[in-house]
Amino acid sequence: MGEFHDRFTASRLFGAPPGYVGYEEGGQLTEKVRRKPFSVVLFDEIEKAHQEIYNSLLQVLEDGRLTDGQGRTVDFKNTVLIFTSNLGTSDISKAVGLGFSQGGGENNYERMKQKVNDELKKHFRPEFLNRIDDIIVFHQLTQDEIIKMVDLMIGRVANQLKGKDMAIELTDKAKALLAKRGFDPVLGARPLRRTIQREIEDQLSEKILFEEVGPGQLVTVDVEGWDGEGAGEDAKFTFAGSRKPVGDAEPDLAQAGAAGAPSAAE
Template sequence: MLIFTSNLGTSDISKAVGLGFSEGAAGSNYERMKQKVHDELKKHFRPEFLNRIDDIIVFEQLTQEQIIEMVDLMIGRVGKQLKTKDMAMELTDKAKSLLAKRGFDPVLGARPLRRTIQREIEDALSEKILFNEVGPGELVTVDVENWDGEGAGEDAKFTFVGRPKPALVAGEEPAADLAASASE
């Protein structure tokens, strides 16, 4: 089995869909998009090659909710790293939405999201830790200022506020439970 991906037709797709997030493309839009991709494939590849391909799958544009789920997964990895330093982090819905907007590109999809999280959250948080603005035993809340949730948020800024970490942060296991599960 051989699987490969292509960006053929993505410029047409982004023009057709427009900028921003898809709100769940209607069936007719998807069929038009699929036809455009097939037309681009025919322009770039010889029929003999295309005839050897069993199936061509065209993925729909990601929705904002899906991008936010990806933000949650990637931030979860950062949270695991912070846990080793006796810290925890939570993002407001507004912060997640801004990361999703800044990290999503209609043509590239979610590829830039990882870099956006690293630049906007991880690097900034590292500086806060380095300058002792936040530290061990704290829950860091990431929020946004200068953004009303509309537009691209060019002037928006992420804020980091540390406060004493509660005994257990949501989704965290007590240390005794972790030790017990490790010995099993």
């Protein structure tokens, strides 16, 4: 919602008033809901939107309807509205020690939830929060969940390699190191995609370019210089090519990733 940070851009959602440029086009939100009332609408990072948007949404959340700039009543009663927010996350790492869950995870979650709710109350007016059916604070990411994300993203690499008659698999140690390097206490798992591109995709591309690995091979990614403990700053990923299994059999990682690839978060 960062692009709707002032009152002029906010009018694009619900339609410009009569006499203004774009009046006949209607609002980006109201027009889509008017044509497809059975919809799910996601407001990403709602805290970045202008105050006028909150005011307009009050009637939507209370009565399930809204009058657009052309005077037409748009029915929102069959529309699901979802708001996401990053409020409170800047202090979470200091307040609850955000990271891979160790012990006392439930206590950390309750403290984090309270911190987020306090920040929501500071930013949004009570009449807006009171019209929201439920507020869900996501749990901290565990190491197992980060590794599942690694599987999904590597699955996309596996799909690309199929076009070259190649396959890829990662050892448990390689997955663990990617999860460690791709997770940040403040940014969460967002750096994971860049880590996989830098550590796996770029290096693998070079090896294909120099014909160190090629068609008909299964590339096994492992780690050297790391025992699974510590930061592993000096550890390196290794790529070893071997004959690809005959038939339709693919590594478990590639199958799991390929099945989940379309739903991977961008």
